[in-house]
Amino acid sequence: MTRVDGYCTIGLPGDEEPSPQDLLCRMDHCRVDRAVIAPPSRCLAWANDAGNDAVLSAAATHPDRLIPAVSVNPWRPDAAEAVIGCVRRGGRILVFDPAVQGFNPCEGEVDGILRGLRDAGLTVPVYVHTGQHSFGSPSQLALLARRFPQVKFIMGHAGATDYSTDVAGVCGLAGNVLVESSCARPPGFVQRAAAVGFHRAIMGSGHPYNDMDYEWSCMERLLPAEHRLAVLGGNLLGLLEGRP
Amino acid sequence: MIVDTHLHWPMSSDNSPQPLLDTLDATGIAAAVVSGLEVLFARTSATARHWNDRLMAFCDQEAARLIPLVTVHLSEGQSALDEAKRCLGTGRVGGFKLHPWLQGESLRLPATAELCGLAAQSGLPVMLHDGTPPYSLCSQIGLLAGEHPRTTFILGHSGLLQYWREAAAVGSSLDNVYLTLCGGHLWGMQRICQAVPTQRLLWGSDCLGPGNEEIIRYRLGLADLLGLDPASHQATMGGNARRLWSTWSQRVKP
Numbered sequence: 001m002t003r004v005d006g007y008c009t010i011g012l013p014g015d016e017e018p019s020p021q022d023l024l025c026r027m028d029h030c031r032v033d034r035a036v037i038a039p040p041s042r043c044l045a046w047a048n049d050a051g052n053d054a055v056l057s058a059a060a061t062h063p064d065r066l067i068p069a070v071s072v073n074p075w076r077p078d079a080a081e082a083v084i085g086c087v088r089r090g091g092r093i094l095v096f097d098p099a100v101q102g103f104n105p106c107e108g109e110v111d112g113i114l115r116g117l118r119d120a121g122l123t124v125p126v127y128v129h130t131g132q133h134s135f136g137s138p139s140q141l142a143l144l145a146r147r148f149p150q151v152k153f154i155m156g157h158a159g160a161t162d163y164s165t166d167v168a169g170v171c172g173l174a175g176n177v178l179v180e181s182s183c184a185r186p187p188g189f190v191q192r193a194a195a196v197g198f199h200r201a202i203m204g205s206g207h208p209y210n211d212m213d214y215e216w217s218c219m220e221r222l223l224p225a226e227h228r229l230a231v232l233g234g235n236l237l238g239l240l241e242g243r244p
Numbered sequence: 245m246i247v248d249t250h251l252h253w254p255m256s257s258d259n260s261p262q263p264l265l266d267t268l269d270a271t272g273i274a275a276a277v278v279s280g281l282e283v284l285f286a287r288t289s290a291t292a293r294h295w296n297d298r299l300m301a302f303c304d305q306e307a308a309r310l311i312p313l314v315t316v317h318l319s320e321g322q323s324a325l326d327e328a329k330r331c332l333g334t335g336r337v338g339g340f341k342l343h344p345w346l347q348g349e350s351l352r353l354p355a356t357a358e359l360c361g362l363a364a365q366s367g368l369p370v371m372l373h374d375g376t377p378p379y380s381l382c383s384q385i386g387l388l389a390g391e392h393p394r395t396t397f398i399l400g401h402s403g404l405l406q407y408w409r410e411a412a413a414v415g416s417s418l419d420n421v422y423l424t425l426c427g428g429h430l431w432g433m434q435r436i437c438q439a440v441p442t443q444r445l446l447w448g449s450d451c452l453g454p455g456n457e458e459i460i461r462y463r464l465g466l467a468d469l470l471g472l473d474p475a476s477h478q479a480t481m482g483g484n485a486r487r488l489w490s491t492w493s494q495r496v497k498p
Contacts, residue, residue, distance in 0.1 A: 099406070131405060131406065132406050133376065133377050133406070134377070157405070160405060161375070161404050161405055161427060162345075162375075162376050162404070183405050183429055185459065185462060186458075186462065187456075187458035187459045187462055188459070206429065208431060209429045209430065209431040209432070210429050210430055210431070211430050211466075211469050214430075214465060214466070214469060218462060218465070222458065
């Protein structure tokens with residue numbers, strides 16, 4: 001079984017978040033084979049290029065271990081071109097954090113980016129941080145996902161905390177949405193995964209904001225054995241490989 | 245000695261505390277500060293009275309381990325204050341629990357100030373759900389705490405996942421605010437521990453009733469990862485709660 005962590009953050013020099021090397025050591029300790037790596041919040045909000053360069057460079061050095069997730073603030077005039085450039089350089093997942101980047105997912109700011117990717121013939125899953133109250137609710141993601149039914153969306157944090165009750169409804173409305181577990185706490189996430197279908201659930205530790213070892217051990221203990229293969233890596237790898 | 249300061253339990257069943265006591269025993273928790281569930285959705289003081297009575301009777305059955313927090317509905321005005329006084333008059337309450345989000349009530353309602361005064365006179369804390377706009381932001385509770393410096397307030401979640409920095413700002417600037425490590429991620433809780441004096445930190449599970457033992461275990465495990473020195477860990481996990489509810493402890497001891 002390939003164990004894939006669905007969301008981790010690396011830092012740039014001077015950041016508190018771990019370097020790629022530190023993250024790899026942690027992955028080794030936790031027996032995590034591969035991990036999605038994303039830039040820290042300041043690089044989602046503002047220093048997009050520096051953050052994207054860092055994750056792309058780290059993943060290029062460790063292509064068998066690190067999966068680069070790139071992001072561009074959708075308010076940037078050149079957002080679509082910048083995202084296309086990142087994907088062509090190896091970006092495997094596109095990340096948006098509506099609260100940090102200051103937009104409402106259902107209002108259209110990212111539509112131009114997603115259309116640009118489509119027109120360029122590029123397909124990547126789109127990870128959207130959810131749970132922040134005004135910008136980043138699962139229901140806002142549902143409206144976005146329904147506008148782009150050909151795109152697979154990952155509901156980061158499964159709406160934790162206050163929107164956890166919306167998760168099943170959103171997944172019922174938008175069949176192209178999967179849910180990711182970081183910050184959603186394994187006991188609650190397993191219940192939500194059962195509601196939406198374990199084939200739509202992705203394990204993410206949210207390291208370093210959560211402890212990778214602890215989150216993985218709790219999730220492994222609580223997941224039904226027959227769904228571990230899928231949730232702990234299979235679903236995400238399938239998504240990246242374009243499997244339906 | 246671990247005290248779970250943020251625990252809910254439904255009051256609509258047979259009102260026996262044994263299932264809760266079994267849960268506490270199974271998870272190594274010595275005592276719990278208990279809020280109801282149904283009362284948060286009650287819409288009148290009459291229904292609040294019903295649920296508060298059930299909660300007090302529930303906790304009375306094991307008063308050495310269960311401390312009840314009663315709930316009133318501030319939008320009811322004088323009726324809410326009458327219910328608060330009635331509960332205080334029984335001598336069987338450990339404080340108040342307000343959940344402005346679920347209750348749909350702003351803390352700027354006129355009755356809030358008087359409730360804060362009643363709590364201060366009684367030496368009992370007011371615990372609030374926090375981390376959820378528009379009525380339960382940490383800063384809104386901080387505003388109230390600044391206006392009522394003699395009242396002790398407890399942030400029930402320390403800002404949850406999104407507002408832990410705001411919780412730390414409140415806790416580091418207002419001496420009458422305690423923070424419950426309950427609902428945030430490890431990174432945020434560790435930084436709260438660095439920013440807020442240890443003597444005002446509490447721990448809670450936010451267990452919602454039978455079948456929720458896993459969330460208790462999960463949050464106990466998180467607490468072990470905080471990296472606190474033994475004395476700070478002991479204070480956060482129970483010592484501070486015992487001090488905060490010291491009059492309660494005295495009451496139940498013969």
